[in-house]
Amino acid sequence: MSGLKRSTSGPGERLAALRGTTPQSPHDARAIxxxxxxxxxxxxxxxxGAGIDKDAAARHLGFPAPFGQSPFAITRGNAFESLVKADGCAELLRMLREVLGLPIAEVAYHDVENVGAHLRHAHTRALIDRAAAGAPGAGTLYDHPLLSLEIAGSTAYLEPDVVAFQLGGRFHIVEIKSFAVIDGQADPSAVAAAARQAAVYVLALRALLEELGHDPLKVSHDVVLVCPENFANRPVATLVDVRRQLAVLRRQLTRMTALDRLLDDLPEDLTFDLAPGEDGLPTRPxxxxxxxxxxxxxxxxxxxxxxxxxxxxxxxxxxQEGASDLLGRQVRDELGGVASVEEALGLADGTRHPAEGQEEIARLLRNAERLRKECLA
Ligand code: SF4
Structure with missing residues (x-):
């Protein structure tokens, strides 16, 4: 980025200018x-940070993303969730007993979704407050709690299809997913995505406890992931430690609330405005x-x-740039400072002189090239 003009406006105005006339896109747990x-x-x-609708931008650019569940997957997910939550979460309770090793004698179940939408957040707060304080009859399972999280100065409301479980004032987030666990193994990318999403809820529930004056660490970093086992629909629960996801999320959210430095590096007239027309469709070239x-x-x-x-x-x-990023995060990090595949190949075969600071990686690449040639010979 060259020829930049530093902005004199505040971060809030700069983010609004980046968004332009495009309506702000709300954050949901998947996005967070x-x-x-x-x-x-x-x-x-x-x-x-600016609340740009990235899906709309990608479609307008001619690069629509491959996301969104098929109607079949949604129906299957809903059926599985209903099964887990049937009879006041009886099946879920059985799994919680097993996975947490807790003597749960009886359960008080609150479905917060039954409360009017506008009251859900207040109702969730009141229930969680009483539970954290150990008030009698405060409940054990909270279905569809409405949580919130501050993202870059605005409040994102999260409506999880999730259950918060508390016993003795300690909370666990329960995430119900319809991808299968086969012979004890599940698709690692699906588990990673579920763990990241559950971490958002842990963070939001911890923020709520802190706001209410309780110890946020009463929310466990071990979340309960419930999935169908093998090819039947029988649910199985596993504990997933989301400490790493929590640390990354916290770092990223702090970074978003401190966007000033990133904004400082942008030209003042830069905008991602999609300029929606009367029909809501983008009109910007x-x-x-x-x-x-x-x-x-x-x-x-x-x-x-x-x-x-x-x-x-x-x-x-x-x-187009031949970036080394294409080779994956691990390779990119190991190539630290070598931006393109062409540059890496040039350093490896010695046709390119290492720039200052690239001597070590150039030596490693030359060694790797020598070994490759020896193996091929
Ligand atoms: S580099 Fe990855 S995370 Fe960043 S905007 Fe592009 S697709 Fe999104």
């Missing part, structure tokens, strides 16, 4: 969770929007393909 998937990407931090996005630093990695709406756009950009 995805932040943890690529914490080093300035482009994503800026777009999310796609090439112009693409140019605006290219003025922000992206950190593409193959993992973006499962976590960010802009993945195909950023992958195309990385391909």
């Amino acid at each position: 969770a995805a932040l943890a998937a690529n914490p080093g990407c300035a482009r994503r931090a800026l777009l999310d 796609p090439a112009e929007l693409a140019d605006a996005l290219r003025r922000t630093d992206a950190r593409y990695a193959p993992d973006c393909l499962s976590a960010c709406d802009l993945c195909f756009f950023c992958r195309d950009e990385a391909r």
Whole structure:
């Protein structure tokens, strides 16, 4: 990024200017969770901080993302959730007894969804407050609690299809997912995504406890993941430690609330405005929007393909630049400072002289190239 003019406006005004006339896109748990998937990407931090609808932007750019569940998957997910929660969560309670090893004699179940939407947040607060204080009859299972989290100065409301379970004033988030666990193994990327999402709820519930004057660590970092086992629909529960996801999320959220530094590096006239017309569809020339996005630093990695709406756009950009990012986060980190595949190959075969600071990686690449040739010979 060159020829930048430093902005004299505050961060709030700058974010509003980045959004332009496009309505602010609300954050949901999936979007917040995805932040943890690529914490080093300035482009994503800026777009999310400004509340840009990345899905709409990607579609307008001609790079629609492959997200969204099929109607079949949604129906299957809903049926599985109903099974787990049937009869006042009887099946869930059985699993909680097993997985947490707790003597749960009886359960008081509150479905917060039955309360009018506008009252749900207040009702959730009151229930959680009483439970954390150990008030008699405060309940054990809370279905559909309405939680909130501060994201870049605005409040995101999270409506999890989740249950918060408390016993003796200690809370666990229960996440119900319909991907199968087969022979004790589940798709690692699905488990990672579920863990990131559950971490958002842990963070939101901890924030609520803190706000109410209780110890936030009463919310356990072990979340209970409930999935169908093998090819039957029988639910099985597993404890998942989300401490790492919590640390990444916290770091990314702090970074979003401190976007000033990233905004400082942007040209003053930069905007991601989609300029929606009367029908709500973007009217801004796609090439112009693409140019605006290219003025922000992206950190593409193959993992973006499962976590960010802009993945195909950023992958195309990385391909055109021949970026080493395409090789995955681990390779990129090991190549630290070598931005393109061409540069890495040049250093490896000695046709390129290492720049200052690249001597060590150049030596390693030359060794790797020598070993490769020996193996091939
Ligand atoms: S897809 Fe692009 S904007 Fe999204 S996280 Fe990856 S590099 Fe950043």
